Amino acid sequence: MNSSLGHILLIANPAAQSGAGAAAADKAAANLRAALGEDAVTVVRTAGPRHACAIAEGARGAQTVVALGGDGLIHEVVNGLMTRPAGDRPQLGVIPVGSGNDYARTLGVPAKVDRACGLLLSASPQPADIGCVNGSFFAETLSFGLDAAIALDTMERRKRTGRHGAALYMASGFDQLFHHLDQREYRLQLDDGPVMEGKSITFAVQMGPYYGGGFRICPDARLDDGLLDVCISHPPITPAGAAAIFLMAKGGNHTRLGRMELHQAPKVHVEFDEMPTAQVDGERIEARTFDVEVLPAALRVLR
Numbered sequence: 275m276n277s278s279l280g281h282i283l284l285i286a287n288p289a290a291q292s293g294a295g296a297a298a299a300d301k302a303a304a305n306l307r308a309a310l311g312e313d314a315v316t317v318v319r320t321a322g323p324r325h326a327c328a329i330a331e332g333a334r335g336a337q338t339v340v341a342l343g344g345d346g347l348i349h350e351v352v353n354g355l356m357t358r359p360a361g362d363r364p365q366l367g368v369i370p371v372g373s374g375n376d377y378a379r380t381l382g383v384p385a386k387v388d389r390a391c392g393l394l395l396s397a398s399p400q401p402a403d404i405g406c407v408n409g410s411f412f413a414e415t416l417s418f419g420l421d422a423a424i425a426l427d428t429m430e431r432r433k434r435t436g437r438h439g440a441a442l443y444m445a446s447g448f449d450q451l452f453h454h455l456d457q458r459e460y461r462l463q464l465d466d467g468p469v470m471e472g473k474s475i476t477f478a479v480q481m482g483p484y485y486g487g488g489f490r491i492c493p494d495a496r497l498d499d500g501l502l503d504v505c506i507s508h509p510p511i512t513p514a515g516a517a518a519i520f521l522m523a524k525g526g527n528h529t530r531l532g533r534m535e536l537h538q539a540p541k542v543h544v545e546f547d548e549m550p551t552a553q554v555d556g557e558r559i560e561a562r563t564f565d566v567e568v569l570p571a572a573l574r575v576l577r
């Protein structure tokens with residue numbers, strides 16, 4: 275049993291995974307209370323966008339904040355926790371109830387509520403780096419161009435159809451590949467190094483390896499190495515070539531291809547010729563210039 279959990283604040287998104295979050299929250303609370311005692315867990319259900327951020331920011335008296343929901347919910351909880359002074363920042367646990375669950379995948383937290391609770395009860399807090407882009411925080415992924423367009427289109431399709439999973443991502447992927455294979459000119463600077471210019475089709479800046487529901491776009495990314503991992507694909511790429519890259523990225527094997535460029539750095543500055551489609555932890559972000567840095571060991575995360 276994990277004695278370092280202290281009082282748990284469970285922040286649950288009842289709307290996650292097309293409404294599955296509501297029952298998952300009841301199950302998780304019952305599970306954790308059965309192990310730790312009735313008073314050990316406070317449950318707060320989010321009422322809408324940005325509520326989780328406010329709850330995490332204002333949480334007092336909890337040693338552990340558990341985010342129950344998808345990557346969007348975790349993103350909000352991380353942003354709330356990061357507004358707290360480092361010495362007064364609860365540790366983070368996650369119970370993945372989303373469609374992508376990429377952060378949980380990186381942490382090794384299973385997607386079943388019972389098993390995720392079991393892991394929390396035996397886990398120990400490990401330092402985890404947090405990314406910061408243009409002043410807001412992210413846990414796992416930031417990307418520009420085709421990959422972001424696919425991630426965002428997948429989310430919109432899910433809201434329309436109620437479906438989820440990798441098949442939906444694939445369907446969206448093929449649609450975007452054939453209709454939106456846009457190139458973006460960029461200027462990139464890693465730390466204080468020279469400015470590199472190029473054209474990209476996909477451009478990811480990662481904390482952990484995954485985006486899009488299990489695509490290992492940056493296979494070497496680690497949450498505790500103090501580095502951002504960058505993966506850029508360059509034109510010309512045909513729709514079939516781009517599809518092959520995505521299929522290979524499922525296993526992290528795309529990095530062998532010549533048109534992929536990989537970097538690691540604690541600080542990345544990138545500006546595009548036009549505002550690219552961009553996502554951060556699966557949510558839309560709008561800008562043309564992105565200042566990204568890593569905040570080493572900014573959170574303690576249960577894993």
Ligand SMILES: Nc1ncnc2c1ncn2[C@@H]1O[C@H](COP(=O)(O)OP(=O)(O)OP(=O)(O)O)[C@@H](O)[C@H]1O
Binds near residue numbers: 321343347374556
């Ligand atoms: N009560 C609510 N009703 C509707 N939306 C909510 C509610 N609470 C939070 N949200 C919003 O739902 C969005 C998506 O939630 P979440 O990430 O938990 O699930 P998901 O979309 O199913 O999973 P994923 O992010 O993995 O695709 C978040 O951006 C959050 O702001």
